[in-house]
Amino acid sequence: MKFLTFAQYLEKLEVTASRLEMTAQLAQLFQELKTEEIPVVCYLMQGKLVPSYQSLEFNMSEKLTMRALAKLLNHLDQDDSLPSINLFKEQDDSLYLEKIKKANKDLGDLGLAIEQLLENTQLLGKDLLILEVHKILVDIADEEGEGSQDRKINKTYELLLNLQPASIKFVVRIIVGKLRLGFSTMTIIDALSWVRHQNKSDSKKIEAAYQKRADIGQLAQEYLQRSSKTEVKDFFDNYQVALGIPVMPALCQRLNTAHEIVEKMGRVIIEPKYDGLRVQIHINKADKEKPVQIFTRNLDNVTHMFPEILEEIDQIQAQNCILDAEAIAYDPKSKKLLTFQETITRKRKHQVVSQSEKVPLMFYVFDILYLNNEPLIDEPLNNRKKILQNVVEINGIIKLTEVVETQDPGEIQQYHEQQLEKGLEGAVIKRIDSKYRSGRKGWRWVKIKESEGTLGKLSDTLDCVVMGYYRGKGKRSQFGIGAFLVGVLSSQKKLKTIAKIGTGLTDEEFKYIKKEADKYQVSKKPLQYDVPKDLQPDVWVSPKIVVEIAADELTVSPLHSAGRALRFPRLVKFRDDKNWEQATSVKELESIKIG
Numbered sequence: 001m002k003f004l005t006f007a008q009y010l011e012k013l014e015v016t017a018s019r020l021e022m023t024a025q026l027a028q029l030f031q032e033l034k035t036e037e038i039p040v041v042c043y044l045m046q047g048k049l050v051p052s053y054q055s056l057e058f059n060m061s062e063k064l065t066m067r068a069l070a071k072l073l074n075h076l077d078q079d080d081s082l083p084s085i086n087l088f089k090e091q092d093d094s095l096y097l098e099k100i101k102k103a104n105k106d107l108g109d110l111g112l113a114i115e116q117l118l119e120n121t122q123l124l125g126k127d128l129l130i131l132e133v134h135k136i137l138v139d140i141a142d143e144e145g146e147g148s149q150d151r152k153i154n155k156t157y158e159l160l161l162n163l164q165p166a167s168i169k170f171v172v173r174i175i176v177g178k179l180r181l182g183f184s185t186m187t188i189i190d191a192l193s194w195v196r197h198q199n200k201s202d203s204k205k206i207e208a209a210y211q212k213r214a215d216i217g218q219l220a221q222e223y224l225q226r227s228s229k230t231e232v233k234d235f236f237d238n239y240q241v242a243l244g245i246p247v248m249p250a251l252c253q254r255l256n257t258a259h260e261i262v263e264k265m266g267r268v269i270i271e272p273k274y275d276g277l278r279v280q281i282h283i284n285k286a287d288k289e290k291p292v293q294i295f296t297r298n299l300d301n302v303t304h305m306f307p308e309i310l311e312e313i314d315q316i317q318a319q320n321c322i323l324d325a326e327a328i329a330y331d332p333k334s335k336k337l338l339t340f341q342e343t344i345t346r347k348r349k350h351q352v353v354s355q356s357e358k359v360p361l362m363f364y365v366f367d368i369l370y371l372n373n374e375p376l377i378d379e380p381l382n383n384r385k386k387i388l389q390n391v392v393e394i395n396g397i398i399k400l401t402e403v404v405e406t407q408d409p410g411e412i413q414q415y416h417e418q419q420l421e422k423g424l425e426g427a428v429i430k431r432i433d434s435k436y437r438s439g440r441k442g443w444r445w446v447k448i449k450e451s452e453g454t455l456g457k458l459s460d461t462l463d464c465v466v467m468g469y470y471r472g473k474g475k476r477s478q479f480g481i482g483a484f485l486v487g488v489l490s491s492q493k494k495l496k497t498i499a500k501i502g503t504g505l506t507d508e509e510f511k512y513i514k515k516e517a518d519k520y521q522v523s524k525k526p527l528q529y530d531v532p533k534d535l536q537p538d539v540w541v542s543p544k545i546v547v548e549i550a551a552d553e554l555t556v557s558p559l560h561s562a563g564r565a566l567r568f569p570r571l572v573k574f575r576d577d578k579n580w581e582q583a584t585s586v587k588e589l590e591s592i593k594i595g
Contacts, residue, residue, distance in 0.1 A: 001032060001033055001034070001037055001129065001130050002127050002128070002129060002130070003127070003128050003129060003130050003132075003133045003163065003167050004127055004163075004164050004166065004167050005032075006029075006041065006044075006130050006167075007164075007166045007167040007169070007170050008166065009025065009028075009029045010045070010170050010181065011166060012025055013025055013026070013181050013182075013183070014181060014182070016527075017527060019183070019187060019492065019493075022182075022183050022187055022191075023187060023190045023191045023194050023200075024191075024194060026183075026187065026188060026191035026194075027191045027192075027194035027195045027198075029041070029191075030191060030192065030195050030220070030224060031195055035221060035224070035225060036131065037130050037131060038217065038220050038221040038224060039217030039218060039220065039221050040130060040131060040134045040217070041130065041217075042188060042216050042217035042220050043217050044130075044134065044174065045179075045181060045188070046179075046185075046216075047173070047174055047177060047178070047179035047180070049134065049137055049138050049141055049174075050138075051214070051215040051216070051217055051218070051245075051299075052214075052298070052299040052300065053214065053215070053245065053246050053295055053299045053300070053301050054301060055300060055301040056138070056141050056142075057141065058137075058140065058141045058152075058175050058176075058177070059141070059152075060140070060152055060156070060175050060176065061176070062104070062110055062176050064149060064152065064153060065110065065156065065172060065175055065176050066097055066100050066101065066104070066110070067093065067097065067153050068152075068153045068154075068156035068157045068160065069096075069100050069110075069114050069160070069172070070093040070094075070096040070097040070100055071093055071096075071153065071154075071157045072157055072160050072161065073093075073096040073099070073100070073117065073118075074092075074093050074096050075157075075161070076118075076121065077096075099117065100113060100114065100117065103116060103117055107523055108521060108522065108523030109173075109178070109522070109523045110172055110173070110176055110178070111168075111169040111170060111171075111172040111173040111176075111178070112169060112523065114165075114168055114169065114172055115165050115166065115168065115169040118165040118168065119165070121165060126162045127162075127164070128162050128163065133159065133163070133167075133171065136155065136159045137159070137171070137174070137175070139155060140152050140155045140156055140159070140175075143155070156175065159171070160172075178520075178522065178542070180522060180526060180542045181527075182526055182527030182528050183527070183528075184493050184528075184581060185210070185216055185581075186203075186207070186493060187493075188216055188220065189203055189206045189207050189210060189216075190203050192206055192219075192220055192223055192224065193206060195224060196224075196232075202232075205236050206219065206223060208236075209223075209235075209236060209239040210248070211247065211248040211437075211438035211439070212239060212240060212241050212247060212248075212375075212377065213239065213240070213241060213242050213245045213247070214245060214246050214247065214248050214299055215245050218245075219239075222235065222239075223235060240375045241322065241369060241370050241375040241377060243282050243284050243320055243322065243370065244282055244284070244290070244293055246280050246282075246295040246299050247280065247322065247369055247377070247436075247438065248438035248439065249278060249280065249297045249324065249438060250324075250367075250436055250437055250438055250439070250444065250445055251438075251439055251440045251445065251582070252273075252428060252440065252445045252446055252447045253440045253443060253445065253446045253447075253588075254446060254447060254448075254460055254588060254591055254592075255443075255446045255447075255448065255591070256448070256591065257409070257413075257448070258409035258410070258412035258413040258416070258448065259409045261409070261412060261429050261446055261448070262407060262408075262409050262412070264443045264446075265429065265431045265443055265446070266407065266431065266432075267405070267406070267407045267431075267432045268405070268406065268407065268412070268429045268430060268431055268432055269381060269382070269385065269403055269404070269405055269429070269430045269431075269432055270403070270404045270405075270406060270411075270412055270415050270416075270427050270428070270429050270430075271366055271401050271402060271403055271404075271427065271428045271430070272364075272401065272402060272419045272422075272424050272427065272428070273419065273424055273425040273426050273427055273428045273447055274326040274328050274337070274364055274424060274425070275328070275339065275340045275343075275424060275425045276326040276327050276328030276329070276337075276340060276343050276364075277296065277326070277327045277328070277340075277343050277344065277346075277347070277577050278296065278297045278324075278325075278326055278327075278577060279294050279295065279296060279302070279306075279325050279326070279327050279363070280294070280295045280296075280297075280322060280323070280324055280325075280369075281293075281294050281309065281322070281323040281325055281363070281365075282294070282295070282320075282321075282322050283313050283316055283318065283320055283321050283322075283323070284319075284320040285313065285318075285319050285320065286319065286320065290303075291310070291313060292306075292309050292310055292313055294306055294309065296577055297577055297578065297582065298577065298578065298579045298582075302347065304352055305346050305347060305352060305356075306327070306346075306356070306361070307352060307353060307356055308356055308360070308361065308397060309363070309398075312394065312396060312397060312398050315393070315394040315396065315398070316391060316392065316394075316398070317390060317391050317392075317393060318371055318372055318391050319372050320370070320371075320372060320373065321368060321370055321371045321372070321391060322368065322369040322370035323365045323367070323368055323369075323388075323391075323392070324365070324366060324367035324368070324369060325363045325364055325365040325366065325398075326363070326364045326366070326401075327343065327346075327361045327362070327363050328343055328361065328362055328364065329342045329343040329345075329346070329359045329360070329361055330360060330361070330362050332360050337362070337423065337424070338359075340573060341573060342359060343359070343361070344576055344577070345359055346359055346361065347576060360397070361397065362397055362399060363397055363398045363399065364399055364400075364401045365388065365392050365398060365399065365400055365401060366400075366401040366428075367381075367384060367388070367436065368384050368387055368388045368391060369384075369436055371387060371391065376436070377435060377436040377437075378435050378436075379435070379436075380432070380433040380434065380435065381430055381431065381432055381433065381434045381435075381436075382405075382432050382433065384436070385403060388400065405432065412427065412429060412448075413448075415427050416448050425447075426447060426448055427447070427448060428445060428446075428447055429445070429446050429447070429448070430444065430445050430446075431443065431444050431445075440588075458550060458551045458552060458553060458554055458566070458592065460592060461548050461549060461550045461572055462488065462498070462548070462549050462551075462566070462584040462589075463546055463547075463548055463549075463575055463578060463582065463583045463584045464486035464487060464488060464498065464499065464546070464547055464548075464549050464583060464584065465486060465487050465488075465489075465495055465543050465545065465546055465547075465580045465583050466484050466485070466486055466513070466516075466517060466541055466544075466545040466546075466547060467484075467485045467486060467487050467495060467497065467526075467529055467531065467537065467540070467541060467543070468484065468485050468517075468531075468536075468537030468538070468539055468540045468541050469481045469482075469483065469484040469485065469513070469514070469517050469537055469538065469539050469541065470482050470483045470484070470485075470500075470502070470537050470538050470539075471538045471539070472510075479507070479510045479511055479514055480514055481510055481513065481514040481517070482502055483500050483501060483502030484500075484501055484502075484513060484517070484537070485497060485499075485500050485501075485531070485535060485537050486498060486499050486500075486501060486547065486549065486569075487529070487530075487531075487561075487562065487583075488562055488583055488584045488585060488586055488588075488589065489580070489581070489583045489584065489585045489586065490530070490562075490585070490586045491585070491586070491587060493528060493581070494528050494529070494530050495526075495528055495529050495530065495543060495580065495583075496530045496560070496561040496562035496563075496586060497530070497531055497532065497535055497560045497561045497562060498557075498560050498562040498564055498565060498566055498589075499549065499551070499560070499565060499566040499569040500535065501549070501569045501570075501571060503570075504569075504570040504571060505571055509571060512574070513545070513547075513574075516544075516545050516574075517539065517541045517545065518539075519544075520541050520542040520544040520545065521539055521540070521541060521542075522540045522541065522542050523540070524540060525540050526540065526542055526543060528543065529543075530561040531561065532559060532560070532561055534559065535559065535560070543580035544579075544580065545574070546574075546575040546576075546578040546579065546580060546582070546583060547571055547572075547573070547574055547575060548571075548572040548573050548574075548575050549566065549569050549570065549571060549572060550569070550570045550572050551566035551567055551568055551569040551570065552567045552568040553566075553567040553568075554566060554567070554589060554592050555567055562586055562589065563586075564586075564589050
C-alpha cells in the first residue's frame with residue numbers, strides 16, 4: 001500500500017467519533033494490506049515503529065523536527081522545478097523556521113502546521129510505500145552517537161521530500177510522538193474480528209491471545225493469515241506465552257472487607273502489597289545477547305535500569321523463566337524499604353550504574369508464568385507457588401514474597417493491618433486455585449480498601465488520568481497552571497471527568513505536572529474524552545499522565561461526566577508505571593462508599 005493511501009485512512013479515522021465506525025474503517029484498511037504490511041500498520045497507528053516492549057524511540061524533539069521542516073520549505077522555495085509556496089526567497093533556513101514556529105504555536109500541532117504551510121503544494125517526489133517509509137523511519141530512530149542529530153535532520157528532510165503534504169502531517173506527528181488517533185488496542189482487536197465476521201464475535205478470543213503475548217502487530221498478522229475455521233481454532237488453541245514478549249499483567253480488584261473477600265473467593269493466599277515498581281522479568285540463559293529482559297506493567301522495556309539482575313541470574317534454578325515481581329528501593333544500612341517516589345528515581349536512561357548504587361533495589365518475586373519452555377499461566381496459583389520455591393532460592397536482592405494461606409477473615413484483616421503498620425500498602429489477597437489472567441477479572445486478585453484516615457476519608461485512592469489543565473491566576477500564574485482535570489475509565493474506553501484539582505500541591509508538583517502536561521499538549525479535545533462544556537480546560541492533554549488521588553468523599557455529581565465527583569481531592573503521587581487504560585474504572589466506583 002502507498003503511504004498516501006494509509007494517510008488518507010488516518011485522516012478519516014482522526015475525525016470519526018463513533019467507535020463502531022472506526023472499527024469498520026480499520027477492518028477495511030486491514031483487508032487492503034499485504035500480509036507483511038499488517039504489523040507495521042498496527043505499530044504506526046499507535047505512533048510507534050515497533051511494539052512497545054522493544055522501546056525504539058526517535059529521540060527527536062519538536063525543535064529538531066522543525067529544523068528538518070525548515071530545510072524542506074527552503075528547498076521547495078529555491079527549486080524552480082517545483083511550485084513555489086511563496087514564503088521567502090532565502091537560502092538561510094532561519095526565516096522558514098520562524099514561520100513554522102508561529103504556525104505550530106497558533107495550531108498547537110506541528111503536523112497540522114506543516115500541512116497548512118504546504119497547502120496547494122504538490123511535491124514531485126516518489127509516492128513511497130508504507131514499508132519504505134517505515135524502513136526509513138527506523139533508520140532515523142536508530143541513528144546515535146556523535147553527529148546523530150544532524151543525520152536525523154537530514155534523513156527526515158530527505159524522507160519528507162518524497163511524501164505528499166497529507167502524508168507529511170502524519171509522519172511528523174509520529175516522529176514527535178503526537179499521533180493520537182483516539183482509539184485503543186481494543187479497537188484494533190475489534191477490527192480484526194470485524195475483518196472475518198463483520199462483528200466482534202472473535203474479539204474476546206483475540207484479546208485473550210493478546211494478553212498472553214502483548215504484540216498487537218504480530219497477533220494481527222498471524223490471525224489474519226488463517227483462512228478456515230479449523231485454522232483459526234488451532235491458532236487460538238496454540239497461541240501461548242513467549243520469552244521476550246511481555247504478558248499483560250494481572251491486576252487487583254477492590255473489596256471492602258475481609259469477610260466479603262472470603263465470601264467471594266473462599267480459601268486464599270495473602271501477600272504483602274509493596275509500593276514499588278511492578279516488573280516482569282524474562283530470563284533466558286541460552287540467549288547470550290539478551291539473557292535478561294525486564295518490562296513494566298506499561299510494556300516498557302526497562303532492562304537497562306536493573307544491571308544488578310544480570311549478576312543474580314545464575315542463582316535462578318531454571319534455563320528460562322518469566323517471573324512477576326515488585327522492585328522496591330531500600331536503605332542499604334537499615335534495610336528499610338523506601339517509598340515509590342524513591343524507587344521511581346531508578347527509571348532513567350543515563351547514569352544508571354551510579355543510580356543503582358545510590359538507590360539499591362530488592363526484587364520481591366510473587367509469581368511464575370513460564371518455566372523451561374512451558375507456559376504456566378493455566379496452572380492453579382498454589383501450584384505456581386510451589387514451582388516458584390524451587391526456582392527462586394536465594395536470599396540476596398531477589399526474594400520470594402512472604403505467603404500466608406487462610407480462609408479466616410480475622411487473619412486476613414490482621415495481616416492487612418500488620419502490613420500497613422510496616423509502611424506497606426496492606427495486603428494482596430489471591431484465590432488459591434486461580435489461573436493467571438491479565439487485568440481485573442473474576443475476583444482472582446483483590447486488595448482491601450485503604451483504612452479510613454490514612455490518606456483521606458474515601459475508602460481507597462483512585463488512579464486518574466490527567467485530561468487537561470487550567471491556567472493559573474494570582475500566585476499560580478508564575479507556573480502557568482492553577483488546576484488540572486482528571487478522569488476515570490468507562491466500559492466503552494471513554495475517559496469521564498471526576499475531579500478538578502487545584503489545591504494541596506507543592507510548588508514543585510505544580511511545576512512538574514505543567515512540564516509533563518505540556519509534553520502531551522494537543523490542540524483539540526481527544527476523541528475518547530467525555531468532558532462537559534463547563535469543565536473544558538484551557539489546555540487539552542492527551543491521555544498519558546496517570547496520578548493517584550485521595551479524597552474525603554465520593555459524591556453524586558450532575559456536573560461531572562462520570563456521574564460522581566471527588567470531594568477535597570488530593571494528589572498522592574504520579575503513577576509513571578501506569579497507562580491510561582489501567583486507570584480506575586467507573587464500574588469500580590460503584591464499590592466505593594458515596595457520601
